[in-house]
Amino acid sequence: MMATKCWLLDPPVLLLLIIWNESMQCNGFTVNPPESISVTDPGHLGQLEITWDPPKGLTDMAECSVTYHLEYFNTYKNRWSAVRTSRRTYTTQFDLMKNVEVRVYTLLDGPCTNNTVIKSKNYTELIQNPPNTGVTGTEIQDFTCVFHNMEYVECEWRRGPKTPANSKQNLYYWYKSLELAKECPNYVFLDGVRIGCNFSKKSLPNFMDVIFCVNGSSPEGPLKTTFTSLKIQNQVKPAATEKLYLQAGGDKLELQWENPAGSVPGQCLEWQVEHNQEGPNGKISKDETLVEDTSLAFPLSTTVKKNCFRVRSKMSKYCVDKGFWSDWSHQVCHPEKTEVPPEPYRVPVYLCAAAAMIAMLMLPLCVWAMIKMRNSKQEKKLDSVLTNLFTKSSTRVIPDV
Numbered sequence: 001m002m003a004t005k006c007w008l009l010d011p012p013v014l015l016l017l018i019i020w021n022e023s024m025q026c027n028g029f030t031v032n033p034p035e036s037i038s039v040t041d042p043g044h045l046g047q048l049e050i051t052w053d054p055p056k057g058l059t060d061m062a063e064c065s066v067t068y069h070l071e072y073f074n075t076y077k078n079r080w081s082a083v084r085t086s087r088r089t090y091t092t093q094f095d096l097m098k099n100v101e102v103r104v105y106t107l108l109d110g111p112c113t114n115n116t117v118i119k120s121k122n123y124t125e126l127i128q129n130p131p132n133t134g135v136t137g138t139e140i141q142d143f144t145c146v147f148h149n150m151e152y153v154e155c156e157w158r159r160g161p162k163t164p165a166n167s168k169q170n171l172y173y174w175y176k177s178l179e180l181a182k183e184c185p186n187y188v189f190l191d192g193v194r195i196g197c198n199f200s201k202k203s204l205p206n207f208m209d210v211i212f213c214v215n216g217s218s219p220e221g222p223l224k225t226t227f228t229s230l231k232i233q234n235q236v237k238p239a240a241t242e243k244l245y246l247q248a249g250g251d252k253l254e255l256q257w258e259n260p261a262g263s264v265p266g267q268c269l270e271w272q273v274e275h276n277q278e279g280p281n282g283k284i285s286k287d288e289t290l291v292e293d294t295s296l297a298f299p300l301s302t303t304v305k306k307n308c309f310r311v312r313s314k315m316s317k318y319c320v321d322k323g324f325w326s327d328w329s330h331q332v333c334h335p336e337k338t339e340v341p342p343e344p345y346r347v348p349v350y351l352c353a354a355a356a357m358i359a360m361l362m363l364p365l366c367v368w369a370m371i372k373m374r375n376s377k378q379e380k381k382l383d384s385v386l387t388n389l390f391t392k393s394s395t396r397v398i399p400d401v
């Protein structure tokens with residue numbers, strides 16, 4: 001009966017079926033999905049162990065190789081992933097604040113199936129909902145980690161909009177070679193509140209997923225937990241360049257700079273050069289160039305009054321998936337003209353302000369002194385007191401007070 005069904009198919013459809021062949025049941029073999037799937041949480045911030053049992057009745061079948069096709073919803077990548085394994089267990093990472101969804105099929109192969117792979121028609125499935133704990137709106141926001149010049153890692157977050165004022169947040173982290181999740185070694189505080197965690201270079205590994213979990217408690221109950229998965233080498237922010245040289249030679253300007261000191265590999269950096277030109281009319285035009293080397297030459301135009309440059313760097317995509325721009329270096333200019341210091345203009349302003357302050361303080365003092373003097377020396381006329389006070393120095397008044 002099965003053979004007739006196959007025989008009726010058009011050759012192209014048949015070919016397609018052969019390509020997809022695993023579900024082909026033409027030879028009449030069928031297999032059941034695995035039994036009793038379960039997941040266990042060893043306390044690794046979402047790394048779960050999925051286990052299942054073989055389908056019933058398989059033990060009777062000689063000359064069969066049994067494997068499994070596992071599909072799970074990858075909550076960090078937001079798509080389904082699939083793996084094949086001959087084992088009855090598989091370990092992978094889930095975001096525990098989202099649904100855990102897992103499906104397993106049985107695959108049969110070998111002489112018992114005439115050497116075609118047979119996949120079970122159905123799967124055994126497990127859907128686990130996230131724990132419904134934590135007050136809504138208390139989960140942290142904008143979790144970011146920056147690997148500063150590959151020297152230390154600073155992770156920071158913002159509080160959720162509904163986080164009660166007197167709540168306490170905790171950060172835990174885990175990666176593959178850790179037995180158990182660890183708590184933040186060094187919290188960062190702002191006004192006595194935890195807003196981040198500072199890790200030394202050695203406490204986090206490169207080229208490995210590191211899972212961060214921020215949870216907490218408050219008088220109104222537990223805070224909602226947040227999970228984040230990051231690779232530390234993708235969070236590098238190089239230090240700003242400090243050594244920058246500009247040389248004018250003939251008809252060109254040569255800009256050169258040095259890699260930031262520290263452990264960032266220079267060959268992994270790409271650079272952005274910002275060029276500001278001041279035209280004859282005083283107008284400033286700006287352009288930016290991306291380069292991989294640590295030098296760049298510019299034609300020296302006679303119509304340009306002034307050329308200024310600054311640079312910043314980032315880990316290139318040849319070394320890592322992503323990174324942060326460093327801060328800008330200081331600016332170097334040609335012709336080199338020291339900027340006009342603002343002091344000569346500010347000093348008179350300060351003096352004026354000081355004079356105005358003294359005048360404002362002196363006025364009530366004068367009035368008070370005037371009244372006092374008039375009371376003690378009734379015969380003196382008001383006019384003469386006033387002229388006396390305003391024409392002579394204030395030192396005369398103060399001892400009187």
Ligand SMILES: *[C@@H]1O[C@H](CO)[C@@H](O)[C@H](O)[C@H]1NC(C)=O
Binds near residue numbers: 027114
């Ligand atoms: C097994 O497959 C071969 C070709 O691959 C075919 O000739 C043979 O008839 C098949 N046997 C059975 C029992 O289906």
Ligand SMILES: *[C@@H]1O[C@H](CO)[C@@H](O)[C@H](O)[C@H]1NC(C)=O
Binds near residue numbers: 123125
């Ligand atoms: C496949 O299995 C799921 C549960 O694992 C079940 O709900 C569904 O009805 C099954 N489908 C068929 C066609 O047997």
Ligand SMILES: *[C@@H]1O[C@H](CO)[C@@H](O)[C@H](O)[C@H]1NC(C)=O
Binds near residue numbers: 152154188198199
């Ligand atoms: C984190 O640690 C590094 C080095 O130990 C230090 O330079 C930096 O200022 C610290 N950051 C904060 C926010 O405390």
Ligand SMILES: *[C@@H]1O[C@H](CO)[C@@H](O)[C@H](O)[C@H]1NC(C)=O
Binds near residue numbers: 170172215
């Ligand atoms: C936060 O998570 C850690 C690690 O899973 C756990 O040990 C701790 O009890 C949790 N704290 C709160 C307040 O939920």
